Amino acid sequence: MSTYGYARVSTADQDLTIQREALKAAGCEIIREEKISGTSRQxxxxxxxxxEFLxxxxxxxxxxxxxxxxxxxxLxxxxxxxxxxxxxxxxxxQPVDTSSAAGKAFFQMLGVFAEFETNLRRERQMEGIAKAKAxxxxxxxxxxxxVDEVKRMRVEEGMGATEIAREMGIARTSVYRVLS
Structure with a gap:
């Protein structure tokens, strides 16, 4: 029976030190860390x-x-x-320990609140963007x-979409989108 730790921050410029120290203090023998968003497991x-290892x-x-x-x-x-x-x-x-019934119940409640917080943050962000746009x-x-360069290459130089895409380093579909 071993104790493993998992630490995560959302961006590369954030620091894992506080989490790492807390996990070591909790008796974690091995700690896995990553700097990536937690909104998905992907x-x-x-x-x-x-x-896979546990x-x-x-x-x-x-x-x-x-x-x-x-x-x-x-979660x-x-x-x-x-x-x-x-x-x-x-x-x-947090008082979470899924080895007990109370810990399992508290775990479920905290999960609901974590998702609620994420949804609120997303709503505030969208409101801020809408206000800024207005x-x-x-x-x-x-x-x-x-766009002007794509059109110029087509009209003045008579280049095709594939040639324009190659010359500008963009996707051919982007050239078609500009020209339509």
């Missing part, structure tokens, strides 16, 4: 490796449930996998294709 290689009687420790997953679906899925393997889940900053501040992404 691309989280360290989590995948850890979930065996019956092991314990997975995180500092908070939102380090493990940001959606209730992902439930991970918890189900752990339960099927006979692995306990604990959080150092005020003319938000212009979106800068164009990556010089």
């Amino acid at each position: 691309g989280r290689a360290e989590l995948k490796t850890l979930l 065996r019956e009687g092991d314990t997975l420790v995180v500092t908070r449930l939102d380090r493990l997953a940001r959606s209730m679906d992902d 439930s899925s991970i918890a189900r996998e752990l339960q099927e393997k006979g692995v306990a889940l604990k959080a150092t900053e 005020e003319g501040v938000y212009k979106g992404r800068k164009p990556s294709i010089d």
Whole structure:
């Protein structure tokens, strides 16, 4: 029976030190870390490796449930996998310990709140973008294709879409989109 830790931050410029120290203090023998968004399990290689490696009687420790997953679906899925393997889940900053009935109940409640928080953040972001657009501040992404150059190459030089795409280093479908 071993104790493993999982630490995650969302961006490369964030620091894992606080999580790492908390997990070591909780007795984690091995700590897997990654710097990637937790909104989905996709691309989280360290989590995948850890979930494949855990065996019956092991314990997975995180500092908070939102380090493990940001959606209730992902959190439930991970918890189900752990339960099927006979692995306990604990959080150092929350009273979560799925080896007890109370811990399981609290785990479910925290998962619901984590998803709620994510949804609220997304709504606030969309409201901010809408407001900025209305005020003319938000212009979106800068164009990556010089539309005038594509048209000039077509009209003045008589180049075809494939040739223009190759010359400008863009997709042929982008050339067709500009020319239509």
